[in-house]
Amino acid sequence: MELKTFSAVLRFTLQLEDQTTKFYQEASSSDKCGGANQLFAGLAESSRKRRRALEKAARESVDHSLLEPISGFFEENYATSTTFSETMSYAEALAAANQLEERMQKFYLEAGEKISFILGVSRLYKRYTQERAKALASLQSLS
Amino acid sequence: MGQSTKLADTNVAVIRNYVNGEWVPSRSTRTLDVVNPATTEVLARVPISTREEVQEAVQYAKQAYEDWRETPPLTRARYLFTLKNIMEEHFEEVSRILVQEHGKTIDEGRGEVRRAIECIEHAAGTPTLMMGYGLENIAPELDEDCLLQPLGVFCCLPPSNFPAMIPFWFIPYAIACGNTYIVKPSSEVPLSMNKMFELIHEADFPPGVMNLVNGTREVADVLLESKDIKGVSFVGSTPVAKYVYSKATSTGKRAQCQGGAKNFLVVMPDALLDKIVPTIMNSVYGCTGQRCLAGANVVGVGDVYEPLKQKLVEAAKAIKVGYGMDESVQMGPLRSKQAKEKVLSYVETGLEEGAKLILDGRNLKVDGYEDGYFVGPTIFDNVGPKMKIGSEEIFGPVMCLMRAKDLDEALDMIHQNPHGNAASIFTQNGKWAREFKHRVQAGNVGINIGIAAPVAYFPFSGWKDSFFGDLHGQGFDAINFFTERKVVISRWF
Numbered sequence A: 001m002e003l004k005t006f007s008a009v010l011r012f013t014l015q016l017e018d019q020t021t022k023f024y025q026e027a028s029s030s031d032k033c034g035g036a037n038q039l040f041a042g043l044a045e046s047s048r049k050r051r052r053a054l055e056k057a058a059r060e061s062v063d064h065s066l067l068e069p070i071s072g073f074f075e076e077n078y079a080t081s082t083t084f085s086e087t088m089s090y091a092e093a094l095a096a097a098n099q100l101e102e103r104m105q106k107f108y109l110e111a112g113e114k115i116s117f118i119l120g121v122s123r124l125y126k127r128y129t130q131e132r133a134k135a136l137a138s139l140q141s142l143s
Numbered sequence B: 001m002g003q004s005t006k007l008a009d010t011n012v013a014v015i016r017n018y019v020n021g022e023w024v025p026s027r028s029t030r031t032l033d034v035v036n037p038a039t040t041e042v043l044a045r046v047p048i049s050t051r052e053e054v055q056e057a058v059q060y061a062k063q064a065y066e067d068w069r070e071t072p073p074l075t076r077a078r079y080l081f082t083l084k085n086i087m088e089e090h091f092e093e094v095s096r097i098l099v100q101e102h103g104k105t106i107d108e109g110r111g112e113v114r115r116a117i118e119c120i121e122h123a124a125g126t127p128t129l130m131m132g133y134g135l136e137n138i139a140p141e142l143d144e145d146c147l148l149q150p151l152g153v154f155c156c157l158p159p160s161n162f163p164a165m166i167p168f169w170f171i172p173y174a175i176a177c178g179n180t181y182i183v184k185p186s187s188e189v190p191l192s193m194n195k196m197f198e199l200i201h202e203a204d205f206p207p208g209v210m211n212l213v214n215g216t217r218e219v220a221d222v223l224l225e226s227k228d229i230k231g232v233s234f235v236g237s238t239p240v241a242k243y244v245y246s247k248a249t250s251t252g253k254r255a256q257c258q259g260g261a262k263n264f265l266v267v268m269p270d271a272l273l274d275k276i277v278p279t280i281m282n283s284v285y286g287c288t289g290q291r292c293l294a295g296a297n298v299v300g301v302g303d304v305y306e307p308l309k310q311k312l313v314e315a316a317k318a319i320k321v322g323y324g325m326d327e328s329v330q331m332g333p334l335r336s337k338q339a340k341e342k343v344l345s346y347v348e349t350g351l352e353e354g355a356k357l358i359l360d361g362r363n364l365k366v367d368g369y370e371d372g373y374f375v376g377p378t379i380f381d382n383v384g385p386k387m388k389i390g391s392e393e394i395f396g397p398v399m400c401l402m403r404a405k406d407l408d409e410a411l412d413m414i415h416q417n418p419h420g421n422a423a424s425i426f427t428q429n430g431k432w433a434r435e436f437k438h439r440v441q442a443g444n445v446g447i448n449i450g451i452a453a454p455v456a457y458f459p460f461s462g463w464k465d466s467f468f469g470d471l472h473g474q475g476f477d478a479i480n481f482f483t484e485r486k487v488v489i490s491r492w493f
Helices: A006-028 A031-061 A090-114 A119-140 B051-068 B073-089 B091-102 B106-123 B171-176 B191-202 B217-225 B238-250 B273-289 B302-317 B337-353 B407-416 B430-439 B475-481
Strands: B004-006 B013-015 B017-019 B022-024 B031-035 B042-047 B133-139 B142-149 B153-157 B180-183 B210-212 B229-235 B254-258 B263-267 B295-301 B356-359 B378-381 B398-404 B422-426 B444-447 B484-490
Touching: A006 A031, A006 A090, A006 A119, A006 B106, A031 A090, A031 A119, A031 B106, A090 A119, B017 B051, B017 B191, B051 B153, B051 B180, B051 B210, B051 B217, B073 B091, B073 B106, B073 B171, B073 B191, B091 B106, B091 B191, B106 B171, B153 B217, B171 B180, B171 B475, B191 B210, B217 B229, B217 B238, B229 B238, B238 B254, B263 B273, B263 B407, B273 B295, B273 B302, B273 B398, B273 B422, B295 B302, B295 B407, B302 B356, B302 B378, B302 B398, B337 B356, B337 B398, B398 B407, B407 B430, B422 B430, B430 B444
Parallel strands: B013 B042, B153 B180, B153 B229, B180 B210, B229 B254, B263 B295, B263 B422, B295 B398, B378 B398, B422 B444
Antiparallel strands: B004 B013, B017 B022, B017 B210, B031 B042, B133 B142, B142 B484, B356 B378
């Protein structure tokens, strides 16, 4: 599905963050991921914080005079089916987390450019690109 | 949907007035339908209030003024802080009402509510904004002070295109300065202000400080004729702005009347087309072209014309039109059946005048909303500034393309037009931008900006036939409009 408006991009972003939160929440309480439980719990909390900040920034920054139509931006390119399963091994969970962070880093970078007309929010996207990169680095250090 | 009384034989509610702190059903038996322009569903009925009801509201506001003006400015500001917080809680609800009664997209609705809240935030700074000034010893032991004081009851007659935002260009400033207020919303779109007054009621302002009376021009005339109203704010078409200004000032009132527009977007040869085309799309087609700041005439200067035209047509074709509750929709319907007919009539006129219709939005049908008042993005090529479509306000999704050989010619075209609401230039050249900014006869100017909408702490300007009055809405102008100067010279023995 093509995301053609600011609110469509935002809604999809919040959906992706909800998936992130769910993944890390579940992974953090798994015995198999003992070595990364604390990291996963922290990443779940970071995801919740990002969601709150995005909603607030969108509400406070949306300006009818600055809205622009968006083209060439498709959900399918970023949709993640990354879900945590109790049957996952520690290595599998880490691999899934790595994949999630790579995809989300790409999403924030490219989505941020698409909504650059609402700078108050696109700056957050830029910050979150870096945050996801940092998360990826933390995960990779455990591999 | 808001405070209302159900009619005996129907499920459609009649909305109420809000007078002296209470919701009051109108005594009038005359009502008009409030229609969703996408679905054509009747959402509610709005009463045409009686003369007596309007006069009663004025008297309540006048009585409330005596206490309200004695309330310290900070206390008055605290009510605005409370109102702001309540509006934040109901942000999404008001945004959705706007989509339903006006037809704008959900993003446009949210953007409108945000601007309304910003006016409240700015007006809450009135303890500082309303400060006067003084000087000791203008002569030995004589001091002189200038105070800003409120005047009494003010009113506004807002338009149908921004029913939630435009009243707030005026209300919070008037109230914060110590005046009391009456709003008469557009009878086409009264529901968002109806909701706002529910929130105002929740904020617990003293009775009579803010009042709402519904109706049409007849109600406006009662307000304009009232000796107890000190000032009027109006936004709408130029002919009606002239009428309101004339009538208000002839009865001794202050008046600020924003009229219509025909805004030019000048694209210079060095403009970055890929950056500016989406901006121009928002300017011309945002809110379905129903903004007084909307771009109408796009002037391509020199050899930018052909590549610009190609990109504009391509981008306009891609705009998704539909019901604004769907987040993917980029443009909604026109406000009413009459608005749609007016736009279609202008398209016919354009064809008769010899302009070339290169994108025809007339026969657009939206699946599921076949009866909605939709017109798709429309573009005319080879438009002359003296053509009707090039000089009169269409107030719809119609772009007129014009050619100019240079910036001077573009400015001449702008200046020939009787309106002077807004104008924009798109360029990377500082010299052209500065030249444009300095010379253009328009009140709201954009440089690489398609909708030059001033934020709350700046006045919403407008020149020539786009504005009648001296002081604009918002900003310091608002403080000056809603106060009078009292100069005091004092001496003590």
